[in-house]
Amino acid sequence: MKRVILVAYFAVICIVSFSQENTPLANNQGILQGNMQMDAQYYNPDSTIGAAPVPEKMLMNGFMNINYTRGNFKAGIRYESYLNTIQGFNPKYKGNGIPYRFATYTADELEVTAGNFYEQFGSGLVLRTYEERGLGIDNVFDGIRLKYTIKGIYMKGLIGKQRSYFSQGPGITRAFDTEVQLNELIAKWSESSTRISIGGSFVSKYQDGDKVIYLTHTLNVPQNVGASAGRISINRKKNRLMAEYAYKINDPSAINKYIYRPGEAILLSYTYSTKGFGFSMSGKRIDNFSFKSDRNATGIDVDMNFLPALNRQHTYALMAFYPYATNPRGEISYLIDIQKKIKKGSKLGGKYGMDIAINYSGANGLDTTTTIPEYDSTRIGYTTNQFALGEVYYQDVNIELTKKLTPKLKIMLLYSNQVYNKNVIQGLAGYKVIYSNIAMTEISYKINSSNSVRMEMQHLATKQDQQSWAMGLIEFGAGEHWMISVQDMYNYANHKTKERFHYYNATVVYIKSGTRIALGYGRQRAGIFCVGGVCRFVPASNGLLLTVTSSF
């Protein structure tokens, strides 16, 4: 069946493409575009840092997208190859295949997609499918999606199954979303300085089977689980307010240990910004809101929704040493962020001005009371004290200063204080909460229009975990195309003196047009690697890494 669909699909593309050569519109043949990435790593066993030998010696992840557009028609495929998958990615990514193919056309107000598609409703609390290659996340739908737009009303409906590695999850997702832009709908509001939009979503999943054996008990579980969400966004001049609330009926799952408690999520944010100043404030409460199209799935498999972590997303190595991701079982989190540009010519600002950014964020557990563990549909698991905070999961305060000293020299100073509850965040037991102070500076110097130097010096101080670390990096931009960088991260204060390892790395990068080729050699520390508040564990490794990315 699959083969027939694929063959038919390409037959259509071929006909579409060949038929164009005979038309008078020969120079309007449509556009073919694509991109690719390949990561190939050669592994050296390095028992000192815990890098186990890799039987294949070399591993590779790669993909290529090809997209075709002509007028109102779009189609695309992605070929993926894992021979075998690089360490740290789920080994279920194995072998080759075409897990992504789609065709879309637009006819006036209607847009139809058949095949694979990514979708997000509102901020994603009840529905978001996306890809994050760095984490090996791809929960794309395969099915049909319709979008219909009429005068400020944006409607979307979809039915699909989700990708799970090279196969599909067992559940079927049915979802509908409407967003109303009041300023487009109501004629006399069209020029108003206040913009309001409201939206509502309904998502339902169906999974075969109404019984689950949990421990030694047989539980009756719903085959259909529905969730709905409402949202509003108000913009007035420099202010923006956004709120979204979501509710889900009982959804016993492996993540919540098959409890029948309904789920709830609320996300609020307010921002104020004007030239030279920005302020934002966000809050979130999540209660039992993991939403997967397979009740038995764990980890990051077949997630249908996205629960954003609110803490600052660090990019510098030691700043991101203890990263946080939202706990879908329950948390309350908050963020306050202030950014200011101090004017040129002022005392602090000097000749070129100075930028200051300060933020404070945190996440706590819910204040819960566990109920008696029944084994029927009264099994709600726990009750909560709605507004009280539970145990601290994560906290950080960051202060960042950026200043141009001369037209060629720029300096950045960043200080961060972080609290990291290792037991909760990594699902472990017996570890201490990690308190760390991290300071760093980055100095950039532009030698001339095509040569530059960049330096990072970072220090992480903590009494817990592996104690303190230092890191240095120097990067040369040589000419238009080349970049060379060398770095070392040193666990110099580890109480276990035999584990005071150096994690060194040297990388050469060549960039031309849409192509980037990077060749690096060095050691990779075992740790948690995160993108967008979702994390994966990366084991220690030592070796050579070649990364090629290209767009055409």
Added chain:
Amino acid sequence: MKKSILFLAVFALLVSFKDNERKLPSVDIKTLDGKNVNSSTFSNDGKPIIISFWATWCSPCKKELNAISDVYSEWQKETGVKLIAISIDDSKSSTNVAPYVNSKGWEYEEYLDLNSDFKRAMNVNMPPHTFILDGKGNIVWQHVGFKDGDEEQYIEVVRKIIKGEPIEH
């Protein structure tokens, strides 16, 4: 059988389209105040456009756009170029885009690409990824990554477009 048809199809596509110029795909994105806009409506009265994909969590991206911001008014005066900055921040950090952009005083045209639909349609692997469009909306140049000084390559390309000189990749 399946594979041979696939390769034939891909080959046919590549052969028949190799000389095409790239245009912008049509994808819905949002303005910072929540309006829906389609990417195919981007225009600059026949003058070149720079499109830059960035995110609040991407330091080289911010360096790139801050470096250009320092010289943007001069670039505009000289060439009439317009810069369109596309933030690929998702709902984790998208609320922070407007405060960041305003605090830095950027004068660009700004959009949010919340679920990376436009990024995918433009075949961007990782930000920063910068495209330059000629006055007819053809994508004539692109660049990935950023290091200090790269912005001077961008304005050189824009100058060449205006003079009608060929663009080297």
